[in-house]
Amino acid sequence: MSTAGKRIVFFGTPEPAAQCLAHLIACGHDIVGVISQPDRPVGRHQVVLPTPVKVVAQAAGIPVMQPGNCGEEACLEQVRAWSPFVCVVVAYGQILTSELLNTPECFINLHFSLLPAYRGAAPVQHALMDGCAETGITVQHVVRKLDMGDIILQQPVAIDDEDDATSLLAKCVAAGAPVLSDAIDLLAEGTAPRVPQGAAGVSHARKMRKEDGIIDWHAPARVIFNQIRACVPWPGAVTWLHGQPVKMWRSREYFPSHDLCGHHDENVAAVGHAPGEALPSRRNLLVTAGAGVLEVLELQPAGKHRMTGAAFLAGHGGGEIRFAKPDAASREDN
Structure with a gap:
């Protein structure tokens, strides 16, 4: 009208x-x-x-x-x-x-x-x-x-x-x-509805803080996945590798059917790996969580451009990858 x-x-x-x-x-x-x-x-x-x-x-x-x-x-x-x-x-x-x-x-x-x-x-x-x-x-x-x-x-x-x-x-x-x-x-x-809000279902959404983006790898993979996407673009979900921050941009829960070529990756197993530790995989950056496995699709190491998980793996040279919170990362480096 x-x-x-x-x-x-x-x-x-x-x-x-x-x-x-x-x-x-x-x-x-x-x-x-x-x-x-x-x-x-x-x-x-x-x-x-x-x-x-x-x-x-x-x-x-x-x-x-x-x-x-x-x-x-x-x-x-x-x-x-x-x-x-x-x-x-x-x-x-x-x-x-x-x-x-x-x-x-x-x-x-x-x-x-x-x-x-x-x-x-x-x-x-x-x-x-x-x-x-x-x-x-x-x-x-x-x-x-x-x-x-x-x-x-x-x-x-x-x-x-x-x-x-x-x-x-x-x-x-x-x-x-x-x-x-x-x-x-x-x-x-003059016909607009006016419905009072009820007491049921009330929740609050405070302003985001930088600490909301700090990843705790002891949390379930689904929780970390939700945290990463909630923090785009700010404050950004962040973890640490060798004492340097790494921003996580995109991820998903990993299941064998997610293999990029459509094949089951028999080498992937989270058993015996600590939270935050990357699993042996031929093609995907897979990280152990407190429950389940997270596939990191896109990330950004400090001072570098955003890159795929596969590109990150290719540039890492096959060394051990263990992501951590800043306090743990500092202890590992000292």
Whole structure:
């Protein structure tokens, strides 16, 4: 439906938010203003670049404001001047003050989980870390308590074994942007559902930390597999070899049928090998875990480019490979 005359202010900063903004613009929604985080230095050379949301907004001729604190009076005055019927928030990156939340008729948010599961900053990563087969998206009303607003619309998103945090976030954005548009339409015509979140199924998804990526090879292979894909691209799953960090990019649980040439590798057996130790194999980088075997498909030794497990084996010269946590690696080297 047309929302002509229904003014919208969009709050967002990174690429997923930019894609949602672009979709709303393409759907004909009347985006009268955008609030984004300040431009900041990025990359090795610390070049100051505009936020992805700012790029999309400026290309569409939409005014952009970038307050250091969205609760400051100048921001409040600008939002009031834009006079929106709704403010839409997608990965903005600042806490919204009570005064700001009371400025329009309502604030809504696109969250990348099926609330009340995975409230917080990293729902996609934690769904992967926990080995979920499904996550989803929720359009909710914004309230002062984090991700506890009444639900407008939801849609599930399947998680495949090939997914990592990057690909799963892309799937959630692709599913979520149209649902967000639908929710705005329903709000405009006054028929939007408003379902309170129940007490059952509540879980939390705190911001990821660097230590979340440190691999413990005593964990089951499936747990390490989920950890590796949850940590792409940040903080990155990491282990150590001879005291040097090695980042793990892609892996899978190993079963004999995974042999790259379709043959059963009779030489592969984890019995008698310590967790973190690479197994004798003619073609695959196979590492013993606390339970099962992990096949490392892609990794990146310190100071080198990403490479396949097979390439790593070929360049290692046939010597012993035993990955470890940093404390154990340090003890081995001393």
